[in-house]
Structures are given as C-alpha cells and as structure tokens.
Amino acid sequence: MEGDQVSCLENLKSVIEPETGISILDLGLVRVTKEGDELVITYIPVSAYTTPILVMSIGIQILKECGKIKVMIDNYYLKDEINRRLEVIRNELSRISSKTIT
Structure with missing residues (x-):
C-alpha cells in the first residue's frame, strides 16, 4: 500500500489546478488518509465556489493518476453530488479493468 501512495503522489504532481496553473500538490490542495485498508485522496478546491466542471475535472484526473484509489472532494458547495459521481x-x-480480454 505504501508504494501505491508514493506513486500516486508522484503522479499527482502533474495534475494542475486550472485557475492558478500550479500543481494541486504544490498548492497543498490534497489530503491523503486511510479508511480501513483503503487509501483516500481528498481534493480541496481553491474556492468553495470554483466552477463545478473544473472540480469534477480535477477529481477525474486524480482517479486517472491514482487508479482504484478513492477520491473525495471537501470544502465545496457541491461536494456530495461530485463525490457520488466520482464514486x-x-x-x-x-x-x-477487472475484465480480462482473451
């Protein structure tokens, strides 16, 4: 699990916050926690009223970069809706990805 976390965080350096042009890691907008054995990446937008499509886009990019890791949005007015969609x-x-082509 530790290796997954390190590679995930390395990959997140390429996820750019669109309003600032700076990495979400460099801005400190990412929190890493565990729920049981599962790693959770929480993204906190720069504003609670950032355009929803930008927040959703960042969530999808995190999913892309970190694989099956749970992604959550926090401190955002539409967080419940976006979290449902990300799940x-x-x-x-x-x-x-669990299907194999033979």
Missing part, C-alpha cells in the same frame, strides 16, 4: 466513475473503471 460511480471509480466503480465503473474498476469493473472495466
């Missing part, structure tokens, strides 16, 4: 995407990605 649906995560589950679908897990379902697709």
